[in-house]
Every structure is written in structure tokens, then in C-alpha cells.
Amino acid sequence: MEEFIGGLWDKLITRTAYRGFPKVRVDLKEIERIAPIFFRALGGDAGLTIRAGTATAHGARRKWLERVAGVGERVELAWLDEATLHLPAWLEIFPERSQNRELYLWLIALAAHDVAPDANWIVRNQEATKAALQALPGMQERYRRLLDAALAQRPDPASLPPLDAAAEISIRAALCQPGSIADFMPGKNPPAPVPLWLHPEPPVALGEQRKAGQSEPQQPEGSKVSTDAEKRKRRAEAVDAPENDSPFMLLFRAESLFSWAEYVKVNRPLDEDDNDNAAKAANDLDFLSVANDGKTTASRIRFDLDLPAESDDDFMLADGILLPEWHYRKQQLQPAHCRLQMLVARDAEPCPLPPALRATAKRLRNQFQSLNTAPARLKGQVSGSDLDLDACVRYAAEKASGAPIAEPGLYIDSRKQLRDLSCLLLADLSLSTDAWINNSARVIDVIRDSLLLFGESLAATGDRFALYGFSSVRRQNIRFHLLKGFDERYSDTIRGRLAVLKPGFYTRMGAAIRHSAAILSKQKTSRRLLLILTDGKPNDLDKYEGRYGIEDTRVAIQEARRLGLTPFCVTIDEKAGDYLPHLFGANGYVVVKNAAELPQVLPRLYVQLTGAN
Known part of the structure; x- marks a missing residue:
């Protein structure tokens, strides 16, 4: 009964003290489709993705009831980093739903016109506000409505101590007349958050960066894996795992326990226990401390990513093909930065088409023969x-x-x-293709079947085509696998190479695209299609991840277009919508939601891309 009454009292005082309006809440999910388009249409960096950020402590004065209820300590604001625009996971600041939605649009417009990112907080936001209102006259009336609602919620300067009051007056002046405040004198306490501005101190990651090659902790098999519903970008700090070598444990006497079952070693992983409140606890933390204790599943299932010995590796057809790479921070092309090796399978024996694919292959051949x-x-x-x-x-x-x-x-x-067309299909053979998509097939199995059926279909049309695969281990070891060249006839020899496909290493996509484009550009046909089949975004060990890998791949695709090629990406990555529009354009890719359907989808997609009916 006491717990029940206490729970009711907690809900009552929390609801009374809370300043938000949950009934008119607008979630980021509701605008996640239009937000990237709106941001880029306003001139925002096309390479940035948009996702939910995390609430941070603001340190401003709170009302007495808020302190009693323990609410109002944290606030969700927008901020930018080099790869992402972080927006609040939801907005329930204003009493009208339309105002909360307009606040999302205003924050996107403000971020798109962040013209002084190196200036201090108040000057930066004033300059961004001026730039947004000048470039978008239609936003002026919306900004005025949001400003009136925001000012009504801000503390009255008359109720604040002198220093805090002066700071509040400066913020109000900067909001009403952007550009009027050049210097900001902070008060004794931090000012109340300004939801119409970008974050004064954007969160940054703490601790050491993850070392190259250090695997991330894996989820244990058979356990229930929960995902973050808001897909927040959380702040984390790398820490050392705590040690259980306290000298006070020497004084511990087991007989002092009531029973052995009551003794619990606190610092231990409990893979069989699910914490239903984990997400809520994470939202309440300023930083998530991450430690590598060496006892995760990743240490029990160890992947050896070293290159195989020469005697066990594929035959090397060409070594030392030097390729450039784009450095997006320096905005320059680094010549001869990558080394590519051309390989062909050593243990590939000629073999016929697998029986499971013969019926589908026969049907596709009959359909494609009419296209020759x-x-x-x-x-x-x-x-x-x-x-x-x-x-x-x-x-x-x-x-x-x-x-x-x-x-x-x-x-x-x-x-x-006759069809005047040539096509090169480049398949991602990275380690991620070793993942299972169902109880009977892995990603690499689906890619293998797709390439086999693709080859059967194109052999019936008479179109010139080639098949290659790639993976990488840093920039000096880009493995480029010959599966079928333009000058080779599709036969059991090619089927044998496809039958022994296996997962490789990482995904240095830019270099693979550049070499594929060089091969395809030599074909003397009027149309040249570069198909890229992948299951994830570019990545590698030596800084080739995040924005660096994305921008290098984008430049490689632009180079291919300048050669007169038509790049197109086919992916099974569910998160591809975050980065593929920036790489290939809105109409330059397709996401196959059900990976098991890829073998049937790929030939049909080829028909659509080549304009055949």
C-alpha cells in the first residue's frame, strides 16, 4: 500500500512540476522523411545525416517544485558535428502541436545557415538566425510566432539576481533583434536553455578513440536484443574495466552472510538477464561509460582478419595497382594512396549451375532471350x-x-x-556478408545466388558484362576478385569461381569503384552501366569510416559519371537511406528490404535500368 501511494504521489508531483505539454508532442520520427530533404534544399551540407541527439544537463535555475520532483534538469537541443545534425528526439515545449512541428523546421533551417560555427554561442546563433531569415523570408512570420511562445516561457529578469538578469536581458535582445549583442556576460548561474538556438556546448565523445581493428562487443547468441527506439546519438567515454582487487575483500568472512545465495559479485555480465529499464537509465546519464573487459562474446568468437598466407590465398593476377583517394578534410585527392591487388580464386573448379537455381535460371533465360x-x-x-x-x-x-x-x-x-550495352557488376565481399539473414542462408550465399542468376540472364541477352568482387584490409591491401571478365564467356569456369565466394575483410569502396570504372570505361559501347551490390556503408581500419569513407566513395562515383558511366547501387542495408542519397542521388540506388529476394530482384532491376521492355 505504501508503495502504491508513493507511486501515485510521485506521478502527481512530477506531472504538476513538468513544464512540457506531452499531449501535443511531436516526434522526430514524424518528420524523418522530409527533414533530410528540407535540410539539403535549404543549402545544408548534403553529407550530413539527421538523427536524434541526447538530452544534456543545462545547470540553469529551476523552480522549487521542479527540484522536489527531480525534473527539468536536462534539455534536448539541436547541434551539428562533422557527420550528423542532431535534433531532439521529440518536442513538447509549446502548448500547440503546430508550434512544436514548426520548431523542428526552424532548427533545420538554422542549422542549414550556420555561417559562423567558430564564433561563441550567442554570436553564432544570432548570425545563423539572420542568415536564415534573410535567405528565407517566408520563415520570418513563423520565427515571430515561435519567439513569442519562447519568450513567454523564459524567466522574468525582474525575478533574477542582477548578474543573471543582465544575462537574460541580453539573450532576449539577441532573440528579438539578431545581431544586436556582440558580447555576452554570463551570470552567476547558466542561463535558461534557448530551444530556438543550437546547443551552447555540443556534446563530444570522451576518452580514447577505439583502436583500429578492435572489435566491438557482440551480442550473445540467443539473447533478446533491444534497439533504441529514438536512435539517439549518445555521448560515451572510454574507461578501464573496474578491478575486483580491493584490499577490503581480504577482511570478508563468508560466514557473515545469511546464505550463499545472497552473495552477488556486482561487477559481472549477466547475459541471461534483461534490463527493461536500460533505455530509461541511459537517457538519465550524461555519459555512457564503455569498458572492454575482455569477457564479451567478441572474445569468445574471435575473427582472424589477418591476410592469408600466399600458399593459401587466391592467385594474384596483378599487384601494386596504385589508386588515388579523396581526403575530404583537406579537400584534395591523394595520388597513389591505395594499392589494389587483382585476384582470382585458387580452388575454383568448373561446375554446373546448382540444382536449386536451375528452374529460376531457365525462366529468366527465356525472358531475357527476347532482349538480345x-x-x-x-x-x-x-x-x-x-x-x-x-x-x-x-x-x-x-x-x-x-x-x-x-x-x-x-x-x-x-x-x-543489337543492344549496344555493357555492364560491370561490383559485389561487396566484406566480412559483414558472413551474417545470417534467416535460418538457412547468409548474406554471402544470397550474393552468390544473385551473381549466378545475373550471369545466366545476361548470357541470354548477349550483352557484354563482367563480374568482380572486393574487400580490403587498410589502404595497402585492397583485394579485387576477378569473377568474370568482359573477354570471358560465361561458362562452368565462371560458375565455379562464383561457387567458392567467401566473406573477405572490410569495405574500401572508393578504390574498388575507381578501378571498376577504369575497366568499364574501356568498353566501346554507347551505354555502360556500373552496378554496385553491397550490404553496408564504406569502412576500413585506417580512418576509412564515417564521413571520410562516405566522401571518398562519393568522389569516386562522380569520377565514374565524368567517364560517361552510369553508377547504380543495390543494397540490402536497412539504414542505406541515411547515406546513399548523398552518394548516388535520389534515383541512383534501390534498397532490397528482404535480402532473400535479391537473386530474383537483381535481374529484373537490370531490365528496368537498361530500358528494355
């Missing part, structure tokens, strides 16, 4: 089934001008012509 010749409409013919209106009008005008001219071809004729 495509009807073409030829203009300017002396005879044909239709008139060429452009040629007729041009001939009539020239004849009316009095100029002597022979009658040109005035007809359009439909004829069968």
Missing part, C-alpha cells in the same frame, strides 16, 4: 512506316526559302538492332 535484339526507331529513312515530322518540317521550310535542296529521308522505320 531490341527494336529501334530510325529517323531520316527513305522509306518506313511513319513520317518523320521533324524532317518534313525542316525540308518544307528550306524548300520555301528557295534554296535548292534534294529530298532527304522523310520516314521513320522500326528495325531490330
